[in-house]
Amino acid sequence: MKNSDDTLVKNVLRGDTDSFALIVDRYKVQIYNLMYRYSNTSEDAADMTQDVFCRVFERLSHYQHRERFFPWLYTLALNYAKDWAKKKHYHTRQLAQFSAEERINETASVHSALESDQESDRIVAALQTLTDDRREMVLLRYRHERSIKELAEIFDLSESAVKMRLHRALGDLRSQLKKTDYG
Amino acid sequence: MDNEPQNSTEAELIKDLKSLPLNDVPHDLTDQVMARISSSRTPLLRSIWNYISRTQSISFRPIYAFSVILLVCGAFYIGRFSQPVPPQVATVPPVYSPVQPALMETPESAYMVGRGLLQADGSHEQALAFLKRASMLDPDNPEFAYWEGVGYWANGDQEQERQSYLRGIELNPKSIPLLINLGHNYLSNKRYQNALHTYQKVLAIAPEESVARYNTGLIYRVQGMIDEEIYSWQMFLQNNRTGTRAFRALQRLNAYNDFTFRAYTIGFRKIIVNHQTLLDDSLPEQIRLNELETIASMLKDHTYFGLEVVVFVENDLEAAKKRAIEIKHLIKNSGKDISDRVKLSWFDVPEFIQSQNGKMEGSLSESVLLFSQLPVNLNKETSI
Numbered sequence: 001m002k003n004s005d006d007t008l009v010k011n012v013l014r015g016d017t018d019s020f021a022l023i024v025d026r027y028k029v030q031i032y033n034l035m036y037r038y039s040n041t042s043e044d045a046a047d048m049t050q051d052v053f054c055r056v057f058e059r060l061s062h063y064q065h066r067e068r069f070f071p072w073l074y075t076l077a078l079n080y081a082k083d084w085a086k087k088k089h090y091h092t093r094q095l096a097q098f099s100a101e102e103r104i105n106e107t108a109s110v111h112s113a114l115e116s117d118q119e120s121d122r123i124v125a126a127l128q129t130l131t132d133d134r135r136e137m138v139l140l141r142y143r144h145e146r147s148i149k150e151l152a153e154i155f156d157l158s159e160s161a162v163k164m165r166l167h168r169a170l171g172d173l174r175s176q177l178k179k180t181d182y183g
Numbered sequence: 184m185d186n187e188p189q190n191s192t193e194a195e196l197i198k199d200l201k202s203l204p205l206n207d208v209p210h211d212l213t214d215q216v217m218a219r220i221s222s223s224r225t226p227l228l229r230s231i232w233n234y235i236s237r238t239q240s241i242s243f244r245p246i247y248a249f250s251v252i253l254l255v256c257g258a259f260y261i262g263r264f265s266q267p268v269p270p271q272v273a274t275v276p277p278v279y280s281p282v283q284p285a286l287m288e289t290p291e292s293a294y295m296v297g298r299g300l301l302q303a304d305g306s307h308e309q310a311l312a313f314l315k316r317a318s319m320l321d322p323d324n325p326e327f328a329y330w331e332g333v334g335y336w337a338n339g340d341q342e343q344e345r346q347s348y349l350r351g352i353e354l355n356p357k358s359i360p361l362l363i364n365l366g367h368n369y370l371s372n373k374r375y376q377n378a379l380h381t382y383q384k385v386l387a388i389a390p391e392e393s394v395a396r397y398n399t400g401l402i403y404r405v406q407g408m409i410d411e412e413i414y415s416w417q418m419f420l421q422n423n424r425t426g427t428r429a430f431r432a433l434q435r436l437n438a439y440n441d442f443t444f445r446a447y448t449i450g451f452r453k454i455i456v457n458h459q460t461l462l463d464d465s466l467p468e469q470i471r472l473n474e475l476e477t478i479a480s481m482l483k484d485h486t487y488f489g490l491e492v493v494v495f496v497e498n499d500l501e502a503a504k505k506r507a508i509e510i511k512h513l514i515k516n517s518g519k520d521i522s523d524r525v526k527l528s529w530f531d532v533p534e535f536i537q538s539q540n541g542k543m544e545g546s547l548s549e550s551v552l553l554f555s556q557l558p559v560n561l562n563k564e565t566s567i
Contacts, residue, residue: 017220021451024213032208046209046427053216123199142200170193177196 005069012060020060024053027070030144031077034136038081048084052077070146071153078136078154126176134169141166211430217451284312290320294327297334307337318347325355332364344368357388363395375402391422400432413441420444424455424477440545442536447553449481450488461551464509472513478553479517482524488555489524490514495534497548503529510551 003011003022011019031052036045056073063072127135133155140146140154151162209215284293297313300306311334318324318331328351335344348365351358362385369378379402385395400415416436420443423429433444433455446453456474460466482490492510496503507527515522534550 017217020220021213021217024216028208028212029205032212033205036206042206042209043427043431045206046212046215049208049212050216050219054219057216057220120199120203123196123203138200139203142197143203143205145201170196174192174196 006065009060009063009065009069012057020053020057023056027073028053030074030140033139034074034077035081035084037135037139038085038132048081052080055080068150068153071150074140074150074154082132122177123173126173129176130169130172134165134172137162137166138169138173209427209430211446211453214448214451214453215427221451284309284316290317290324290327293317293320294330298330301330301334301337307334310334311338322350323354325351325358325361328354329358329361329364332361332368336364336368341368341372359385359389359392362388363392366395366398370398370402375406378402390418393419393423393428396422397428397432400435404435409439413439417441417443420455421457429455437536442545442547442550447478449478449490449553449555450485452481454478454481456553458551461510462506462549464506468513468516472517475510475514475517479514479519479521482521482555483519489526490521491552491554492525492527493534493552493554494527494529495532495547495550495552496529497533498531500529500531503531506551 003019005023005026008019008023012023028049032045032049035048035052036042039045039048056076059076063069127138130138137151137155140151141148148159148162151157151166152159155162157165284296293313294317297310297317300310300313303310311331314327314331314334318327321327328347332344332347332351335341335347345365345368348361348368351361352365355361362381366378366381366385369375369381379399382395382399382402385392386399389395396415396419400412400419403409403412403415413436416432419432420429420436423432430446430453433446436442436444443457443459444455445458446455448454454477456478460471460474463471478490482488492507494503494507494510496506507529511522511525511527514525533546533548534552535546
């Protein structure tokens, strides 16, 4: 039986730092992919994910057990990603290096996989046309299968507002994909 | 799971969304986070802040709140009657008038304003105007050319950016910042040969320059020049053992079955060690000791774990034993009192190396494997 988030948090707060590694393992995929969507480089995404988890560790004492852990963590990560995006223009020319590396990785990808990835690429491109919050909402709901309730907590909205926005976002996505002959 | 109304097209789209590929998380991410956490100690001020900013449970009695309100109101009225009320003077709000680049008479002032604006959010166009002004007033200053280039880059004009760097390099052909940024510019535009040539100039001036070295490896990689790529990763790792780039370089190096450098898991951290140096007993002891320095320090700081040293020498058990004892001797000579926690094993077979996914990567006829043994209570079960 897996330990619940709250149990792990309690363990960490009692001084069992190793339990935090389990929290990182549990959520690193979601957080890393969130950071990747904001930074577009694996290098930055890895550094940002590390920063987020270190911040989470520092602020763990502020976590209220009344709320759910994942929305709390994701809200913190989302705010961090948004701040990072605002500041990214300050970064020096080093960014070019990493974006260049991403392109190199693309060219090295297996050609046979490209065909099957085309549909995903179109959806990813369509997702980019949504606002950041709508895109995150869609991905959290459908890719990471988080509940409407959790989304409501993360985006500070009512559950019906979340449903409405998801519905609109899917509509926007569909019309965007229609432009490239989806369905 | 909550359900929303779906029609067939929507359901199809949702199905596609559910199967969107996710990016692979770096394999050492958890280790890196835990290493950062274990290495950072909470400063006193942070502890105080944590204490005062966390939610505290308090008991509340209305009478106390009423007393406080009464006290505040009383103080307010006493102050009102005892202090003369200062006359209120209407003030005109200051009018914001941005300085125009053309009004800047000295290149230094234009340069300073430009750099300041470059740091400010959303003022990159204005910053560029000042940086161009500085460059125009003093065209012989390579630093101004450099920052003009950065200004162009911030505005997405890579062609002009390159021209600024080239002009700066004419003035100072050995300027590392100018050469590095020019290299980045070429690399961004997939002009690999130009980028390579530029980075090589940087490395001729500063062989340990890590960004130029790393990007050189990338260029060789994309051009399929494996030997040169391997050499670049080796050179990069010689001076860079931490950070994501170091682990990425190591991963690529090891993928070519080159184990000159290896990562050893010690506690929660992965430490990159020059494995070749560790094996080479013809090298001075100090050089070999340097490779073990980080591990020895970690063992000293974390008294609860030990170090396992496993040596493989194919068909020569005696040589394997000798090498294992030699490594323990090296650790003992590090000056840290940890050798009693070092356990040795030796084998006369080659070491078989597996990749992360369990596939066989290769074998080494002579090798050293280091890892730490955590106490049982730290290896907690997470599921049953």
